[in-house]
Each structure stands twice: as structure tokens, then as C-alpha cells.
Amino acid sequence: MRLLFLGDVVGRSGRQAVLAQLPHLRARYRLDFVVVNGENAAGGFGITEAILEELLDAGADVVTLGNHSWDQKEALVFIERHERLLRPINYPPGTPGRGAGLFKAGPADVLVINAQGLVYMHELDCPFRAVEHEVEACGLKRGADAIIVDFHAEVTSEKQAMGHFLDGRVSAVVGTHTHVPTADERVLPKGTAYISDVGMCGDYQSVLGMDPSEPLNRFLTKIARRRFEPALGPATIAGLAVEIDDATGLATRAMGLRLGGALAPAEPLVWVK
Ligand SMILES: [Fe+2]
Ligand SMILES: [Fe+2]
Secondary structure (H helix, E strand, C coil), rough: CEEEEEECCCCCHHHHHHHHHHHHHHHCCCCEEEEEECCCCCCCCCCCCHHHEEEEEEEEEEEECCCCCCCCHHHHHHHHHHCCCCCCCCCCCCCCCCCCEEEEECEEEEEEEEEECCCCCCCCCCCHHHHHHHHHHHHHHHCCEEEEEEEEEEHHHHHHHHHHHCCCCECCCEEEEECCCCCCEEECCCCEEEECCCCCCCCCCCEEEEEHHHHHHHHCCCCCCCCCEECCCCCCEEEEEEEECCCCCCCEEEEEEECCCHHCCCCCCCCCC
16 A cells, blocks of 8 residues: 655645645555645645645545644534544544544555644643554554554654654654654654654745744744745645555555655755865
8 A cells, every 4th residue: 555644734835736736646656545734724824624625635535633723713613524634632532523533545444643742732631642542442454454643743752752652553653743854754663654754845945834034033023023924935745655565554665755846856966076
């Protein structure tokens, strides 16, 4: 099975790139399943129902969220109508929506779990125990043919710990939230694909997808003068492609993807004398 995970879609630039490219990526790489993090899809803050439907129509099987889940208040309502939209599982009991779901990919069943880290983030329930609870209820080859975990967290240590905690028990642990891709994609020793942060789908000539002027102003003056506005230059699509052994549900390959915009791969490095 071939999976693709795309990082946080930021604003119009990120959306346009994903909507334009995802149908081609699905066909070109014969993808069986696609997860897209959409927490910044609406002007950088949250997601609307119209944008969710655009992402699903373009080829996303599941859209995950994070700490910006509720920036568009309508999401608190429409998430109940959309089982393909997930918010972090470790929010308090009674939070609208759900944090995990089992989805069809042809004959296979794919379990997707969204969880949020605790370090330098809101206090939520323990993400490790919340994810483990789901995996114990529906493990690899015990109800799920593949399991993808979107771990939305700030620090790489917490993300790496989650990777090792789940190694051999899920197909992939994909870090999101920092909007800066890390270069550590790999298959962990027991067969789980891992990356600390997959990066964003957005304009990288920016501060985390936002036009640099207001973030810079706030660092310099400590005064918020304007809203953050998404940068509007060409977006890089950043993702992680994972090949899964259908017999075990574990990963055989994990490959970072960067397409278009400022972060597209340069020519192979050649040292010049
Ligand atoms: Fe984000
Ligand atoms: Fe986030």
C-alpha cells in the first residue's frame, strides 16, 4: 500500500498548490491513501466546511487538525457531519468531533489517529496513552491494515518519543505543527515510518507561512499591530510518502516529498573545485 501525508496547508497559496497537484500525485504515484493536515487552511487559521470539501474532492481521504482546530468557530459544528475530518484525540471528553477513524482504501482498512503534544502547547490528556488506547482496540492486522498517526507537536523530542513508543505497532508516525520540514525521515527499527515534522504546504518565503512583516514587528516591538496574513508566493507541497508491506502493515520505505515553490529540491549537490 502507498500512503502520502501532506503537512499543514497554509492559506490560499498552500490550498491552491494542493488542489492543483493532489489529483496528479494520486495518479502518478498510484497512491492508495492520502492524509492532509488542514489546521491552517483558512487564511492560516483553522478550516471552513467549503475548504474541507475542496480538499476531499481533490483527493484527500482524511483531513487532520491540531491546535488551530477551532479558529473558525463553524468547525465546532460541521465537524460532527464529516467523519473524514479529525481533531486531536486527547482533547477533553465532550469535545466535538473525533480523534480517530477507520477508513477504506480499496479492500484495506486504514486507521488514522490525530494527537497533539503537550510540551509548549495546551494542557490536554496524555497523547501517548490516548493513541495507545486506539491502537490496542484496533491494531495492525487486528482490524486495521495500516495505521497512520499525525502527531501535532512542538518539540522534536516528544515526537521522537512517540515514534519509538509506537514503533512496530503502527505504519507511520508523522510529525506536524512546526511548518518546517525536518530531514530525518526514516523507518524505525521495528518498522514504523517516521518524520519529526513533515513541513507545511505553503509559501516558504515567509515566517511559518505568514507574511514576514507582522511576525517581525512583534519580535522587534512586542506590540501586535496587525493580523498575521498568509504569504502569497508560490507554495511548496511538503509531505511524506510511505510504502507499506501489505502482509504486516509496517513500512518498507519513507520518502520526503517537496514539490514546487522555494523548497523544491535543487540540482543534486556537486562540489566545484
Ligand atoms: Fe500548523
Ligand atoms: Fe499547529
